Amino acid sequence: MTDSQARPPAGEQSALLKAAQSGDQQAFGQLVEPYRRALTIHSYRMLGSPHDAEDIVQETLLRAWRNLASYEPRAPLSSWLYRIATNASLDEIERRPRRPQPVEPYPDTPLADADAPTHDPAARYALREGLELGLLTAIQQLPGRQRAVLILRDVLGWTSPEVADLLETSVAAVNSTLQRARATIDERLPPAGPVPAAEDERELLHRYVQAFTNDDVDGLVALLREDAVLRMPPQPAVIGADAIARFFRWAAPGETFANFHHTPTRANGRPAVAIYTRSATGELIPHGVSVLVIEGGQIVGIEAFVDPALPARFAGAAR
C-alpha cells in the first residue's frame, strides 16, 4: 500500500486488533479508519463510479468486521483489506452484469489526459470534437471484426502490428480488413460536410446558457430542433422542443428559467453545462449536469444527469 496516512504505531495497532477481535467495535473503527481513503480509491478504480465505491468500502469494512477472527497478523492489514475490497467489487460487478447501468457522465479533461491509449493525433477520424453521428451509425453497421479494426486503427490510432497482435492475426490480414471497412464507410457516409466547428458549438452553448439566464423560453425553443429529446434517466424522455421548454419551466424553482444557473463545460466529448439551482435566498445549490447533443447547428438531444455531486467534478473541465 502506498498511501501515506498517519497510521497507529505497530504496538498500538496490535492492541487495537486484539480489542477488535474480542468484539470491541470502536477499536475496529480506529483500526481500519486510516485505510478508508485508500480503499475508496481502490474500489473506484475497480468500479469506475465514485458512488459505488463508497458502497463497496462499507461492504468491505462489514466483511472485515465479520471475518476479523480469520485475519492472521503475519500479513499486513492493508493487503487483507484490499483483498476483501477486490472481492466485494468483483461480486458487485458479477451481481449486475446484465442490468443496464445509468452511465455517469465523465468530465472531458481527465479522460483526455488519461494516458495515450485513447487517442492518437494520426487517427483518421477526429475524436475529441465528438464523432459525427453519421460515422457512428456507419461503424455500427460493419461486421464485428471490421468494426474492431476500423475503430482501433482509424479512431484510436493503433498501428496495424498492434491490431494484428490484438486479433492474433497477420498485419496483411488487418490491412485488408481495414481497406474493406473503409470502403464501406466511405460509401455510406455522405460526402464530408463541414464538421461542426468547435466555435459554433461554443456559440450554441453560450446561447443555451443565456436563454436560461434571461428566462427566454422562445430563445431556448429556437435552439432546439423540433423533435429534440430530453433524456433524464430514470424518468421517461421528454420529446419535442416546446415540451422540453415547458418541462424546464415547470422544474425550475419559482418556475423561472433564471433560477437554473448554468456553467458551460464539456462532458462525454460534448458541450455540457453544470447545473445549479438558485434558492429563495439566492444561494446556488449543485443540481446536476446536462450534456448537449448538437447536429446541424441545433440541439437535438439533452442528456440530463441529476446528481448534486456532479457539478463539482466538472469544475474546470470547460475548454
Added chain:
Amino acid sequence: MTTNRDPGWIDEDRGLLAAARRGDEHAFGRLIEHHRGGLELYCELMLGCPARAHQAVHETLLRGWRELDRVDPHAPARIWLYRLATGVCLEDPDRTD
C-alpha cells in the same frame, strides 16, 4: 509505436501487471485505471451504446482478473485488455453479428 505513446506508462504497465500476477490487487486496480477511459470509449464505439459499453468494461475487467495467471507477463497489458474487450463486445447478445 506512434509518438504520443510515452514509453513511461508502458513500463509502468509491465510493472503493474507483474505485481497483479503476484496477487497485488492494488496494482491491478491501477492497471485498470490506466485503461478504463480508453476501454469505455472503445466499447462504446463497438456497441454504439454507453450503457452496454459500461457493462462490457466490467465484464472485461472480470475476465482479466480471472485469467491473470495465464497472461503473458511480457506482452503489453493494453493489447491484452483490448483483446478481452473485443471478445466481450463481439459476443454481446444484443448484436446480431
